[in-house]
Amino acid sequence: MVFRAARIFSIQNACQQDYKCRVREQAMTSKVFLTVDSDEQSLIVDTMQALGCELVGSVSSPAELPALLAASGADTLVVSLTELGHHELDVLLEIQHETAVTMVVHLHQADSQTSKRLAAAGIGAVVIGSLQPTRLPLLLDIAEARHDLIARMNQRIDRLQKSLEDRKLIDRAKGVIMGSGQYSENQAYHALRKLAMNQNRTIAEVSAGVLSSAELFSEASN
Structure with missing residues (x-):
């Protein structure tokens, strides 16, 4: 001892x-x-x-x-x-x-x-x-710093991926609205934005709803 x-x-x-x-x-x-x-x-x-x-x-x-x-x-x-x-x-x-x-x-x-x-x-x-x-304290510092860096990078990648997916949803929803022939691309976006504000939702969430409704109507008409 x-x-x-x-x-x-x-x-x-x-x-x-x-x-x-x-x-x-x-x-x-x-x-x-x-x-x-x-x-x-x-x-x-x-x-x-x-x-x-x-x-x-x-x-x-x-x-x-x-x-x-x-x-x-x-x-x-x-x-x-x-x-x-x-x-x-x-x-x-x-x-x-x-x-x-x-x-x-x-x-x-x-x-x-x-x-x-x-x-x-x-x-x-x-x-x-x-x-x-006796070098273990430094190695632990390095390991934790790199671990945190990679975690932040992965979070950033996830956010970018989510942003890209949201953008695709919004573009598709704009296409559905523009398909009526009554809205330009800019007007379609502002319509989605206004609806999102009124419903306290994100534009991506509203866009997903627009696409679901369009799909439902398409199936009903077939």
Whole structure:
């Protein structure tokens, strides 16, 4: 116990010296799930505990992660493996795509294809080769920053996609209104806009209603 306490104290000092006491407030409350198969497991565990992270689970193989990660409530996944097989790689990529977990991946060895796939998938931080556990605070910072950046980019893409879909709806609805021969394109748009304001709805919602009504009348006349 004395040795372990001294070890944790040493890790704390090393983190403070390397990062000038820049331990994040978020790190102090992070719920971390570990996947470690190397001899560094105890040192990584000590480091995470020294940072104040809550360790909510641990497995030695990524293959076990899907069934355990979600139930653990973890917001951060730290992976440290000797190497990564194709199946284990697919598991990590699936977790990256399907969950909101921030991920740090360390591999003692990896081919260029594995490294490229991890980077392309948006993994928060990837380290190939030796890992200094005292660098974990910086890696967590990098991983969280990249995770947040990708989340914002995805939200922007979703908004742009929604905007494009709305524009298509509005254009189709304008076409229906113009089909009567009584409205120009500008008049059709203003008619949709006025109706949307009167009904406290978006122009896209009103346009969808116009298209549904037009489809209903078309089916009734056939």
